[in-house]
Amino acid sequence: MKKSDFHYDLPAELIAQAPLPERSASRLLVVPPGEAGFDDRHVRDLPGLLREGDLLVFNDTRVIPARLFGHKAGSGGRVEILIERLQPGNEARAQVGASKPLKPGGRIELDAGGEAEVLGRDGEFYHLRFHVDDALESWLLRAGRMPLPPYIRREPGVDDDERYQTVFARRVGAVAAPTAGLHFDDALLQALRERGVQSGHVTLHVGAGTFQPVRVDDIAQHRMHSEWLNVGAGLVEQVRRTRAAGGRVIAVGTTVVRALESALVDGELQPFAGETRIFIFPGYRIRSVDALLTNFHLPESTLLMLVSAFAGKSRIFAAYEHAVRERYRFFSYGDAMLLWPGEGA
Template identity: 85%
Template sequence: MKTSDFHYDLPQELIAQAPLPERSASRLLHVPPGDACFADLHVRDLPSLLRAGDLLVFNDTKVIPARLFGAKATGGRVEILIERLLPGNEARAQLGVSKPPQPGSRIALDAGGEAEVLARFDDGFWQLRFQVEGPLEAWLQHAGQLPLPPYIERRPDAADAERYQTVFARETGAVAAPTAGLHFDEPLLAALRERGVQTGHVTLHVGAGTFQPVRVDDVHNHRMHSEWINVGAELVSQVRRTRAAGGRVIAVGTTVVRALESALVDGELRPFAGDTSIFIFPGYRIRSIDALMTNFHLPESTLLMLVSAFAGKQRMFAAYEHAVRERYRFFSYGDAMLLWPGEGESGSGDLR
C-alpha cells in the first residue's frame, strides 16, 4: 500500500480560509453504507440522522496559543511551535530556523524572556526550557499566537481565538483543534438533547506532528507521532450503557477514533490515560464506533487513511470526488461528512 494511493486533486480555492459566521451552517455530506446515494445536507441536520439513545463522543481538548517568535544570539530568526507542555516550564517543540541551534544556546523571545535549547530528538523535535514570567501555560495565553494550520494563508485574528476552539473545550494541551467539533454550537447541542442523543468526552491533545506529511512511499513504514489521551471511566460506562440499550456510538472526529481504539483491550473499551501513536489505515478494523463525523482531510494524509479504513477506500474516494464536484469547503474551517462503516472492512492495524 503506497502513500500515493491516497492522493486526490483539490482545487486551491476549496481550502477554507475562514469559518462561516455560524458553526452549524457548514455543509454535511452524508455517506451511508453500501452503495446508497450521498446526501448533501447541513450540520444542523445532524439530529435527523441520529436517534434517541445514540451517543456522540467529542474531544474536549483545548488549543493553546503555541506559536512563538524569537532570535538566536547570532541574530537569526526562529519560529517556535510548541508540541507539548512539560514540567518545569519545559516544552517539546518544532523550530523553524535556517541553521539549527546548538544545545545550551538561547533564543530571545519577541514576547519577552528566553528559551534555552536543551536537546534535539531524532524525530526533528526539540526540548526547550522557558524563562518567562510565571508558569509557561499561563504566559502563553497572552504571549503566544494561535497556531492556525499551514494551509490557512493568513495570520490569526481575534475571531480565531473563539472559532478555532470547540464550545466544549476544557482540557488545555492541544496545538491544533479537533476540527469536526468546531461545527457544534449551543442550538445544535440543544437540538440533539431534545432528540434524545447523549454526549460524552475523551481527551486527545492534538500535537504539532499532525501537520507533518507522510514521508515514506510504503504506508507500513510510517511512524506516527505520539499524543496524550484520556479515556475516562465515565465515558467507558456511557459507551457500555449505550451498547446495552441498542444505541450507536458516533465519534466526532478522527482524534476520538484514535483515542477509543487505543483504549481497547481484547476488544473491550477500558479506561486509559497515557500516550498513543496508533496508526489506522485500510486493513485495520475499527471496532469502537458505529459512525464517524469528520472534516475533509489532506491528500496522502494519515487522517484520510483512517477514514478510508472505516468507510472503505473506494467509497471514501467517491465521496471526495463528489465533494470536490459540489464545491464543498475543505480542511479545518471547512465542511463535514457523516460516515458509516464500509462492508467487509476488517483485518489488523498497526499499534505502536
C-alpha cells in the same frame, strides 16, 4: 498500500481560509453504507439524522496558543517556535524553525519577552526551557499565537482565538484543534439533547505531527508521533450502556476514533490514560464506533487513510469526488462528512 494510492486533486479555492459566521451552518455530506446515494445536508440537520439513545463522543482538548517568534541571542537570526507539548518546570517539547540547527545552551530571545533556552534535541523536536514572567501555560495565553494549520494562508486574527476552539474545549494541551468539533454550537448541542442524543468526552491532545506528511511510499512503514490521551471510566460506562440499549456510538472526529481504539483491550473498551502512536489505515478494522463525523482531509494524509479504513477506500474517494464537484469547503475550517462503516472495512 502506497502513499500515492491516497492522492486526489483538490482545487486550491476549495481550501477554507476562514470559518463560516455560524458554526453549524457548515455543509454535511452524509455517506451511508453500501452503494446508497450521498445526501447533501448541513450540520444543523444532525439531530434528524441520529436517534434517541445514540451517543456522540467529543474530544474536549483545548488548543494552546503555541506559536512564538524570536531571534537567536548573538546572531540575531529569526526563529519560529511551535510548542508540541508542555512539560514541568516551564519546559516544553517544540519544533523550531531556524536557518541553522540550534545547539544545547543556545538561547532564543522571544518577541513577546523573556527567552527560551535550548536543553537538547530528539529528532525533529527540541527540548526548551522558558525563562518568562509566569507559569508557561499562563504566559502563552497572553503571549502565544494560535497555531493555524499551514494551508491557511493568512495570519491568525482575534476571531481565531475563539473559532479555532470547540465550544466544549476544557483540557489544555493540543496544538491543533479537533476540527470536527468546531461545527457544534450551543444551539445544536441543545437540539441534540432534546432529540435524546447523549454526549460524552475523551481527551486526546493533538500534536504537531498531525500536519506532518507521510514520507515513506509504503504506508505500513510510517510511524506516528506520540500523543497523550485519556478515556475515562465514565465514558467507558456510557458506551457500554449505549450499546446495551441498542444505541449507536458516533465519534466526532478522527482523534476520538484514535483515542477509543487505543483504549480497546481484547475488543472491549477500558479506561486508559497514556500515550498512543496508533496508525489506522485500510486493513485495520475499527471496532469502537458505529459512525464517524469528520472533516475532509489532506491528500496522502494519515487522516484520509483512517477514514478509508472506516468507510472503505473506494467509497471515500467517490465521496471526495462528489464533494469537489459540489464545491464543498475542505480541511480545518471546512465542511463535514457523516460516515457509516463500509462493507468489509
